[in-house]
Amino acid sequence: MDLVWQGIKYIYAYLAVIPIIPFAVIMFGYGAFIKDRKKAFRLAMDVTTAFLIGIVAVLFELIFGSKFGIYGILLFMILGGGLLGNAQFRKRGSVDAKKIFRTIWRLSFFTMSVLYIVFTFVYIGQLVLST
Helix, strand or coil: CHHHHHHHHHHHHHHHHCCHHHHHHHHHHHHHHHCCHHHHHHHHHHHHHHHHHHHHHHHHHHHHCCCCHHHHHHHHHHHHHHHHHHHHHHHHCCCCHHHHHHHHHHHHHHHHHHHHHHHHHHHHHHHHHHC
């Protein structure tokens, strides 16, 4: 069983390093299967977000030497969910948790994509300048 978890960990690590690969595979594979590009794009975003969160947390640790990356990401997601929930409650009088989670998850995709690009260039710059 330990070997299975280790295999899953390595597969996740390889897919997280270049998150465009799972995004493209899901978007084009699922899109060809269901013939709905909008639904395929959303599913690709949702799956890729998990990979992006992992790699951004690792890049944060490599750049800043702090293990706060994953906790900071989760903290901002929780705070964003709280703010959206409060706004939704004030506007409608009730909270749709599923809609809030989906919104935060998809906003995280865009945020993590930008952070992935920025942190990748910063880390490459650190490697080039340190040698």
